[in-house]
Amino acid sequence: MTGIPVDVHTVTTLVADATAAPSQHNAQPWRFRYLRDIGVLRLYADLEHALPHTDPEHRGLHMSCGAALLNLRVAAAAAALAPVVRLLPDPDCPDLLAEVQLDGSGPPETTLAPLRPAVGCRHSSRHPFRDEEIPAAVREHLCEAARAEGALLLFPGAWHVRSILELVREAEDWEALDTGMRGETARWTYTEPSGADGPSEGIPAEAFGPARHGGNAPVRDFAVGRPMPDRPRASFEKDPNVALLGTAHDGPGDWLRAGQALERVLLRATVDGLVASVTSQPLEWPDLRWAARDPLSAMGHVQMVLRLGYGPEGSPSPRRPVDDVLDIV
Structure with a gap:
C-alpha cells in the first residue's frame, strides 16, 4: 500500500464514472461510502432501487453494481491508480458488495485505461441496426x-x-x-x-x-x-x-x-x-x-x-447526482 489516501475530489470523479454504468430499468441500485482515513471505497447495494418483481433474487442488481465497479476500475486505471478490489468482503453484511483499497498496490490494469473515453459515450441503443455482420x-x-x-x-x-x-x-x-x-x-x-x-x-x-x-x-x-x-x-x-x-x-x-x-x-x-x-x-x-x-x-x-x-447511438438516460450515492466519512 502507498499509505497516501486518495483525495475527495478524485474519489468523487471516480464515483461519477462508476455511476455511468448501465442498470436494469436504469434503477441505479448502488451506494458508495469512502473511508478517507484508510483510503477504502465501499460499494453497497441500494435496496430502495431494487426491482422485487423483475429481479427477485437480485441477480440483476449485482450485475448492475458489477458494471459500476468496472467503470470505477477503468477510471482508476486512467488516473494511474492501482486499487485492490475485494468482492463480498463481509459475509455478515450481504449488502456490502465490494471494497476497493484505492491507495493499494494492486497490479496496474493498463488494458482498462484506454476504455476511459467510452465511459461517457456508452448508451444503450434501441434503434434499428444495419443488417451487417460484425467482423x-x-x-x-x-x-x-x-x-x-x-x-x-x-x-x-x-x-x-x-x-x-x-x-x-x-x-x-x-x-x-x-x-x-x-x-x-x-x-x-x-x-x-x-x-x-x-x-x-x-x-x-x-x-x-x-x-x-x-x-x-x-x-x-x-x-x-x-x-x-x-x-x-x-x-x-x-x-x-x-x-x-x-x-x-x-x-x-x-x-x-x-x-x-x-x-x-x-x-x-x-x-x-x-x-x-x-x-x-x-x-x-x-x-x-x-x-x-x-x-x-x-x-x-x-x-x-x-x-x-452498427447503427445510431442511443440517447443518454439520467443519472443520480454523486452527492446522492456517495457518503464520505
Missing part, C-alpha cells in the same frame, strides 16, 4: 474483454439465435400477464421526454427508441402498452447480431463478475464503433433462462443477452 476480429476483442473478467461471451449459431428470439417473445407474453412486473416497468420508465427537472433515474421516453414494425431484434418495449402518439415506428434487423454473456457458476460473486464483464464488453464495443442494447427478459424466468444456454459450450449460466451492431 471476426472485432468479435474476438469482445470475447477477450469478457474472458478478462472471468466470464464467457458467445456468439451463437443461427439455430440458437432463432431459439433465443423465440424465448424473448415468450418472455414478453409472460410479462404481459404479470401485473407486478408490468407495474414495476411502468414505475421506472416514462412516456414523456425528460426535462431539466425530470427524474434522475429510470428510462425517459427518448431512450425507448422507435416502436418495432417488422424485424427480429430483441429490443424491450418499455412503453408497456401505454399510448405514445408521437412515437415513430421502424423496421429492425432481420438477422440481428446476438451474443450471450455467461459464467460457469451462478452465485452473487459470479453475478458481480458478470456485471464487470458486461460493462467491459460494452465499453470495448463502443471503442470499436459498435452500438448495443441488452435484454434480460428471457433470463427473468427460470425455465426460459435455462433454455437460453448453449449445451455445447462451457457456459453454465447465461447472465445477459446482448444485441450488437
Whole structure:
C-alpha cells in the first residue's frame, strides 16, 4: 500500500464514472461510502432501487453494481491508480458488495485505461441496426474483454439465435400477464421526454427508441402498452447480431463478475464503433433462462443477452447526482 489516501475530489470523479454504468430499468441500485482515513471505497447495494418483481433474487442488481465497479476500475486505471478490489468482503453484511483499497498496490490494469473515453459515450441503443455482420476480429476483442473478467461471451449459431428470439417473445407474453412486473416497468420508465427537472433515474421516453414494425431484434418495449402518439415506428434487423454473456457458476460473486464483464464488453464495443442494447427478459424466468444456454459450450449460466451492431447511438438516460450515492466519512 502507498499509505497516501486518495483525495475527495478524485474519489468523487471516480464515483461519477462508476455511476455511468448501465442498470436494469436504469434503477441505479448502488451506494458508495469512502473511508478517507484508510483510503477504502465501499460499494453497497441500494435496496430502495431494487426491482422485487423483475429481479427477485437480485441477480440483476449485482450485475448492475458489477458494471459500476468496472467503470470505477477503468477510471482508476486512467488516473494511474492501482486499487485492490475485494468482492463480498463481509459475509455478515450481504449488502456490502465490494471494497476497493484505492491507495493499494494492486497490479496496474493498463488494458482498462484506454476504455476511459467510452465511459461517457456508452448508451444503450434501441434503434434499428444495419443488417451487417460484425467482423471476426472485432468479435474476438469482445470475447477477450469478457474472458478478462472471468466470464464467457458467445456468439451463437443461427439455430440458437432463432431459439433465443423465440424465448424473448415468450418472455414478453409472460410479462404481459404479470401485473407486478408490468407495474414495476411502468414505475421506472416514462412516456414523456425528460426535462431539466425530470427524474434522475429510470428510462425517459427518448431512450425507448422507435416502436418495432417488422424485424427480429430483441429490443424491450418499455412503453408497456401505454399510448405514445408521437412515437415513430421502424423496421429492425432481420438477422440481428446476438451474443450471450455467461459464467460457469451462478452465485452473487459470479453475478458481480458478470456485471464487470458486461460493462467491459460494452465499453470495448463502443471503442470499436459498435452500438448495443441488452435484454434480460428471457433470463427473468427460470425455465426460459435455462433454455437460453448453449449445451455445447462451457457456459453454465447465461447472465445477459446482448444485441450488437452498427447503427445510431442511443440517447443518454439520467443519472443520480454523486452527492446522492456517495457518503464520505
